[in-house]
Amino acid sequence: MTAVELAGITKRFPGVVANHDIHLSVRKGTVHALVGENGAGKSTLMKILYGMQKPDEGTIAVDGEQVSFSSPADAIARGIGMVHQHFMLADNLTVLENVVLGSEKLYGIGAKARRKIKELSERYGLGVEPDRLVEELGVAARQRVEILKVLYRGATTLILDEPTAVLVPQEVDALFENLRELKAEGLSVIFISHKLGEVLSVADEITVIRRGTTVGTAVPSETTPRQLAEMMVGSELPTPETAESTVTDRPVITVDKLRLETVGGKALLDDISFTIHAGEILGIAGVEGNGQTELVDALIGLKHADSGTITLIDEEITGWATRKRREQGIGYIPEDRHRHGLLLEAPLWENRILGHVTEKPNAKGVWLDPKAAQADTRRIVEAYDVRTPGIDVTAASLSGGNQQKLIVGREMSHKPRFLIAAHPTRGVDVGAQAAIWDHIREARREGLAVLLISADLDELIGLSDTLRVIYNGKLVADADPATITPEELGSAMTGAATGHLEHEETPETPADTPEIRKSPEAPEDEAR
Numbered sequence: 001m002t003a004v005e006l007a008g009i010t011k012r013f014p015g016v017v018a019n020h021d022i023h024l025s026v027r028k029g030t031v032h033a034l035v036g037e038n039g040a041g042k043s044t045l046m047k048i049l050y051g052m053q054k055p056d057e058g059t060i061a062v063d064g065e066q067v068s069f070s071s072p073a074d075a076i077a078r079g080i081g082m083v084h085q086h087f088m089l090a091d092n093l094t095v096l097e098n099v100v101l102g103s104e105k106l107y108g109i110g111a112k113a114r115r116k117i118k119e120l121s122e123r124y125g126l127g128v129e130p131d132r133l134v135e136e137l138g139v140a141a142r143q144r145v146e147i148l149k150v151l152y153r154g155a156t157t158l159i160l161d162e163p164t165a166v167l168v169p170q171e172v173d174a175l176f177e178n179l180r181e182l183k184a185e186g187l188s189v190i191f192i193s194h195k196l197g198e199v200l201s202v203a204d205e206i207t208v209i210r211r212g213t214t215v216g217t218a219v220p221s222e223t224t225p226r227q228l229a230e231m232m233v234g235s236e237l238p239t240p241e242t243a244e245s246t247v248t249d250r251p252v253i254t255v256d257k258l259r260l261e262t263v264g265g266k267a268l269l270d271d272i273s274f275t276i277h278a279g280e281i282l283g284i285a286g287v288e289g290n291g292q293t294e295l296v297d298a299l300i301g302l303k304h305a306d307s308g309t310i311t312l313i314d315e316e317i318t319g320w321a322t323r324k325r326r327e328q329g330i331g332y333i334p335e336d337r338h339r340h341g342l343l344l345e346a347p348l349w350e351n352r353i354l355g356h357v358t359e360k361p362n363a364k365g366v367w368l369d370p371k372a373a374q375a376d377t378r379r380i381v382e383a384y385d386v387r388t389p390g391i392d393v394t395a396a397s398l399s400g401g402n403q404q405k406l407i408v409g410r411e412m413s414h415k416p417r418f419l420i421a422a423h424p425t426r427g428v429d430v431g432a433q434a435a436i437w438d439h440i441r442e443a444r445r446e447g448l449a450v451l452l453i454s455a456d457l458d459e460l461i462g463l464s465d466t467l468r469v470i471y472n473g474k475l476v477a478d479a480d481p482a483t484i485t486p487e488e489l490g491s492a493m494t495g496a497a498t499g500h501l502e503h504e505e506t507p508e509t510p511a512d513t514p515e516i517r518k519s520p521e522a523p524e525d526e527a528r
């Protein structure tokens, strides 16, 4: 039985055909993965299925019946639900309030609603407690609330947009367990992801989209991540070279006993000390919400430390404003590209200037030099393979991964001495990820110091020279990236281990755990 059938879907935007004659058939009771390069057209297709955008051509059928959606409300009424990458829950409300918000008509706002939530939570093993405040919940729990919210509205097909990007390995396993429960009850899941190992472990079928059109479906049992990546890209992938250590003994950034508090005096960061040398990447591992955001804010000057110092080479910069820090060679790839990285409604070339107004090539003396900035934007678009019809389109019109490539390109272009990289490859496809890693490694060879924050533990282990674990605002553990495994690191991130983490040899990996590559430098038959 087919749950959802999209046939001949075409969607055009000015200068771009985002979807061209796409076919997608999702069977009931299955997880169907959608993979493809950045800008391939995955989100556009899902927005069409969820009623957020109208196709120019093509048909949608749900349970064998042709439908036409003018809004998400129409899609929800036909059992289509979407869990977005950016969660949309109100922090200061309870789980119950969040779930019923906007759907009060279904089961009211009282006992009946609570019963329904409990019932759904139990049936699908979601562990959702109706009376908890959302702000008390971690990322994985919030995601389960989002899933429950969609189920509460009667969804039978769930669209999950890169749901594992923010999860640690153990949480990914738990999510996949939930997806299996959903399948067992006859529900269908459409799963978008760039993590091909995970896709192969959880999907029943995979549809590959390349440059706006479907190039085929793959069956996980007969496909390797590398083959999948090659289907996405349409050519063979290069095997990345192995990098040698480039760590020097020249300190670039030194943080000493940094402390940051809330207005009420609660520590958000406590006793944070580290040094990053020229040519060194320091990776910070942690479950989201343990102080990473505050650490980045303190380093770039968006928040000021309550005590402790930050020194850039030999100058104390603790009190400096963000602009001065940037001018003096601190690059910044922000965690939230929409809030801090881009002006979504401005053209790409103005985004090229953002945060670097007084620097070359954007400025000549005290004046802006738009021509030079535009020329340099073209160069970045080329060098970082930003898929766009031109540099005059708005940043909002780029796909998520291409927005990220633009930000990375901009920050790297200023040849920073110290780069703060928060999730530098979040949302980018495997090919672009490898390219960004190469750019970062190349700069490291030339003496760049990097603070790397990433939820992708393979990336963290593969790129870092030194690893620290942040937990409850403190650096509680350190590990050697040459030996530690993602599982060991993931476990320390939950506060289960402190001090120096030793790698323990295990005889064999159980066959049913997702394959996780040790390092981006050793992909053998895996592409990520």
Ligand SMILES: Nc1ncnc2c1ncn2[C@@H]1O[C@H](COP(=O)(O)OP(=O)(O)OP(=O)(O)O)[C@@H](O)[C@H]1O
Pocket: 013, 014, 016, 017, 018, 036, 037, 038, 039, 040, 041, 042, 043, 044, 045, 387, 388, 396, 397, 398, 399, 400, 401, 402, 427, 428, 429
């Ligand atoms: N509102 C829009 N206006 C103009 N162009 C758009 C708009 N939305 C998407 N596009 C373009 O359509 C193409 C497909 O984008 P889409 O977001 O669907 O890709 P994606 O496969 O989801 O990529 P990613 O993996 O980076 O999220 C891209 O070239 C993008 O620039």
